Amino acid sequence: MSGTRTLAGFHAVTARLRQKPDTVSEIYIDSTRVDARAKDLKRLAEKLGVRVIPVDSKRLDGMSGGARHQGVVAQAEPIDMPQFIEDVLEALDEPPLLLILDGVQDPHNLGACLRVADGAGAHAVIAPKDRSVGLTLAAMKVASGAAESVPYIAVTNLARTMRDLKDRGIWLIGTADTAPQTLYQAKLEGAVGLVMGAEGEGLRRLTQDTCDLLVSIPMHGSVESLNVSVASGICLYEARRRRG
Numbered sequence: 001m002s003g004t005r006t007l008a009g010f011h012a013v014t015a016r017l018r019q020k021p022d023t024v025s026e027i028y029i030d031s032t033r034v035d036a037r038a039k040d041l042k043r044l045a046e047k048l049g050v051r052v053i054p055v056d057s058k059r060l061d062g063m064s065g066g067a068r069h070q071g072v073v074a075q076a077e078p079i080d081m082p083q084f085i086e087d088v089l090e091a092l093d094e095p096p097l098l099l100i101l102d103g104v105q106d107p108h109n110l111g112a113c114l115r116v117a118d119g120a121g122a123h124a125v126i127a128p129k130d131r132s133v134g135l136t137l138a139a140m141k142v143a144s145g146a147a148e149s150v151p152y153i154a155v156t157n158l159a160r161t162m163r164d165l166k167d168r169g170i171w172l173i174g175t176a177d178t179a180p181q182t183l184y185q186a187k188l189e190g191a192v193g194l195v196m197g198a199e200g201e202g203l204r205r206l207t208q209d210t211c212d213l214l215v216s217i218p219m220h221g222s223v224e225s226l227n228v229s230v231a232s233g234i235c236l237y238e239a240r241r242r243r244g
Helices: 010-019 036-047 057-064 085-090 107-120 137-143 158-167 205-210 228-242
Strands: 005-008 024-030 051-055 072-076 097-102 124-128 152-155 171-175 192-197 213-215
Touching: 005 010, 005 057, 005 137, 010 024, 010 036, 010 072, 010 137, 024 036, 024 057, 036 051, 051 057, 057 072, 085 124, 085 152, 085 158, 097 107, 097 158, 097 228, 107 124, 107 137, 107 228, 124 158, 152 158, 158 171, 158 192, 158 205, 171 205, 171 228, 192 228
Parallel strands: 024 051, 097 124, 097 192, 124 152, 171 192, 171 213
Antiparallel strands: 005 072, 024 072
């Protein structure tokens, strides 16, 4: 189907049905699923006038391109989202709260980052086009609908975009395990962009140098670092808490 997007998994499909049911053309569900979750989805779809088609699991495997679909796939129209950070910033009526990801390559981590960004009320997630996973079907599934509520802005040159954000008065705070100042000591009020590094590698040197400030997340146990989506959630919610 040209002009449609594939959604996989109960969370992603249910979220789209609840947000914009008129964009969902049809839902395909594993014909062997007769559990309560499948029945609830069918009832919701029927109530909203969306056709549900029972199919075998092999067809769902092909439609989802290898992503874990949990026995449900939908075809839906793409939702128009801002493609440029300037469009996001110009539409805001409060100081921006941004999440900037430097080279996150795991789709599950990206999806989880989008989910916490949505929960914390971040206005956009920014990432470079290169060295990043991009908004794959697997990432969208993990995002559980957040991929269609939080703008994901892919940029050609991350350092240049960060400099442009600084010119707009946005304070850029990067995370690094070795930073002497902690997240809780940092200025997080006002226009803020939180910059998180890739899995296992952290921020690239140029990205670090472009930040206004580097902070660490206090670690009180035996592990040395946190998953990027967990760290993003901690930082975003602390910034949101400071805003009252």
